[in-house]
Amino acid sequence: MEPELLRPLPKPMTPEAKPYWDGLNEGKLMLPKCEDCGKAFFYPRIACPHCHSRNVGWMQASGKGKLYSFQIAYRALNPAFKIAPPYILAMVELEEGPRLLSNMINIEADPDVLKCDMPVEVVFEKQNDEVTIPLFQPAG
Amino acid sequence: MKELSNSVAIVGVDESDEIGKLPDVSLTSLHLQAVHNAVADAGLKISDVDGIFTAGQHSPAMLGEALGITPRYVDGTSVGGCSFIMMVGHAVAALHHGLCDVAVISHGESGRSGTGVTRARDTSLSGQYEMPYGFGGAPTYFGMITTRHMHEYGTTLEDWARVAVSTRAWAGLNPKAMFQDPITVEDVLNSPKLFYPFNLLNICLVTDAGGAVVLTRADRAKDCAKKPVYVRGAGEGTEHTLVTNMADLPLSRATTISGNKAFEMAGVKHSDFDHIMLYDAFTSGPPIMMESLGFCEPGEGVRFFDEGRSDPGGSLPINTNGGGLSYTHSGMYGIFPIIEAVRQQRGECGDRQVPGVKCSLVNGMGGMLSAAGTIVLSHET
Ligand SMILES: [Zn+2]
Numbered sequence: 467m468e469p470e471l472l473r474p475l476p477k478p479m480t481p482e483a484k485p486y487w488d489g490l491n492e493g494k495l496m497l498p499k500c501e502d503c504g505k506a507f508f509y510p511r512i513a514c515p516h517c518h519s520r521n522v523g524w525m526q527a528s529g530k531g532k533l534y535s536f537q538i539a540y541r542a543l544n545p546a547f548k549i550a551p552p553y554i555l556a557m558v559e560l561e562e563g564p565r566l567l568s569n570m571i572n573i574e575a576d577p578d579v580l581k582c583d584m585p586v587e588v589v590f591e592k593q594n595d596e597v598t599i600p601l602f603q604p605a606g
Numbered sequence: 607m608k609e610l611s612n613s614v615a616i617v618g619v620d621e622s623d624e625i626g627k628l629p630d631v632s633l634t635s636l637h638l639q640a641v642h643n644a645v646a647d648a649g650l651k652i653s654d655v656d657g658i659f660t661a662g663q664h665s666p667a668m669l670g671e672a673l674g675i676t677p678r679y680v681d682g683t684s685v686g687g688c689s690f691i692m693m694v695g696h697a698v699a700a701l702h703h704g705l706c707d708v709a710v711i712s713h714g715e716s717g718r719s720g721t722g723v724t725r726a727r728d729t730s731l732s733g734q735y736e737m738p739y740g741f742g743g744a745p746t747y748f749g750m751i752t753t754r755h756m757h758e759y760g761t762t763l764e765d766w767a768r769v770a771v772s773t774r775a776w777a778g779l780n781p782k783a784m785f786q787d788p789i790t791v792e793d794v795l796n797s798p799k800l801f802y803p804f805n806l807l808n809i810c811l812v813t814d815a816g817g818a819v820v821l822t823r824a825d826r827a828k829d830c831a832k833k834p835v836y837v838r839g840a841g842e843g844t845e846h847t848l849v850t851n852m853a854d855l856p857l858s859r860a861t862t863i864s865g866n867k868a869f870e871m872a873g874v875k876h877s878d879f880d881h882i883m884l885y886d887a888f889t890s891g892p893p894i895m896m897e898s899l900g901f902c903e904p905g906e907g908v909r910f911f912d913e914g915r916s917d918p919g920g921s922l923p924i925n926t927n928g929g930g931l932s933y934t935h936s937g938m939y940g941i942f943p944i945i946e947a948v949r950q951q952r953g954e955c956g957d958r959q960v961p962g963v964k965c966s967l968v969n970g971m972g973g974m975l976s977a978a979g980t981i982v983l984s985h986e987t
Contacts, residue, residue, distance in 0.1 A: 473738045473739070473740070474737045476734040476737070478729070478733060483734060509734070515851075534754065534855075535751070535754040535757070536750070537749035537750060537801050537803070538801070538802035539740055539746065539802075540798075540800055543740075543745070544740065544742045544743075546737075547737075555739065555740060555741060555749070556739075557750045557849070565851075567736050567741055567849075568739050581757075583757070
């Protein structure tokens with residue numbers, strides 16, 4: 467029997483995001499990157515939002531960035547999310563530019579401890595054989 | 607659009623028969639009540655209506671069928687709660703060109719009770735990139751904008767709390783407001799913690815409600831039942847849907863674009879406004895909108911709520927109906943600040959009437975400041 471999931475799994479997965487999800491399963495944070503203007507972006511899509519080129523490839527991100535903004539959830543809105551509050555809702559700005567939402571872990575869920583712009587690094591958390599997600603912790 | 611300034615007037619406004627907790631009233635009924643009430647307010651008949659504008663879970667076609675009319679013009683722009691404010695501008699263009707003669711903008715939402723409602727929409731973005739981390743629901747996104755604002759500009763929890771206190775003071779003067787008892791900054795700071803930086807009293811209500819607005823060309827407006835309120839300016843803008851893609855976070859590009867268009871069409875400057883209605887799903891929304899609209903420098907929007915400036919009797923009244931924070935908030939709130947601005951311009955607001963009011967601003971957001979609609983209303987041309 468599979469262990470009970472603590473988080474809703476990403477769904478529905480879209481075909482254009484497959485390299486992102488495949489990369490996570492291999493412990494890589496992959497970002498879509500425009501082959502024409504050179505900029506990385508997020509979320510994955512088939513055209514560049516910066517220069518509108520359809521010449522889009524992928525790059526492996528360093529996994530480093532900063533905590534751009536955060537919230538502390540004292541309760542869950544979604545019954546499928548079973549991690550006990552309080553937990554940290556995080557917006558991370560990656561070194562490569564794009565921002566993504568995630569959770570901060572290995573730090574107290576306290577607005578006096580968390581600071582915008584603190585350096586963070588990715589931690590991969592396996593959910594099951596198909597899904598791994600990127601979480602973030604203070605950079606060591 | 608400048609040549610269309612003042613060419614159209616709002617001639618009818620009203621809510622559904624009741625607003626609040628209405629488990630026995632379907633979403634369709636909220637629409638129909640609001641439209642019938644607003645059309646009656648204008649001194650018109652349902653059969654006069656030939657333009658239908660609505661957003662949310664009903665298409666304009668469905669509303670036309672429910673009303674028993676076959677409109678000549680419809681608009682179903684749906685970019686969140688400000689859609690109804692945007693539709694004022696769309697109605698001005700349609701009326702001006704004779705695409706319709708009497709336009710109704712309608713909102714109905716069983717936001718609290720879910721009576722007669724099912725949901726089906728594309729959830730692939732939030733499902734993949736947000737939900738696995740416990741995001742879901744506006745309070746888990748708008749706080750991102752708010753925390754970043756505090757970091758960049760030094761705004762505080764006390765600053766946001768003052769917005770709730772001022773808005774509640776207005777609600778105390780509105781018999782239709784759900785919460786009317788006065789509150790203090792300490793009450794807000796001590797209310798239950800939900801999603802830092804938001805406590806319970808930083809977040810809007812969840813209600814069932816409908817509202818509608820009737821518009822016609824200025825020449826015909828003079829024959830309606832009430833004093834016409836002219837649409838001097840209208841603007842709109844959209845930027846993003848995911849909060850991570852908000853380029854100038856914590857400011858809103860959509861709001862800046864929308865405001866600039868509306869002010870230019872109206873030929874007004876910031877100091878011309880003596881009454882302001884801002885979409886307040888969260889206490890941080892109104893100050894950030896004031897900044898994005900150019901009323902002040904970034905970070906200074908909270909000053910409009912200092913020392914009673916925005917309160918009853920203050921120098922610049924803001925959210926005089928009691929807002930989404932204390933009056934009503936069904937989900938897509940944008941119709942209600944239009945209704946309040948029209949009532950203020952008509953002088954119908956009783957204890958909360960802003961004396962001598964001449965120029966109202968209505969600005970709303972869709973999503974997380976993702977889209978914006980702005981209108982300038984006045985009983986003078
Ligand atoms: Zn590009």
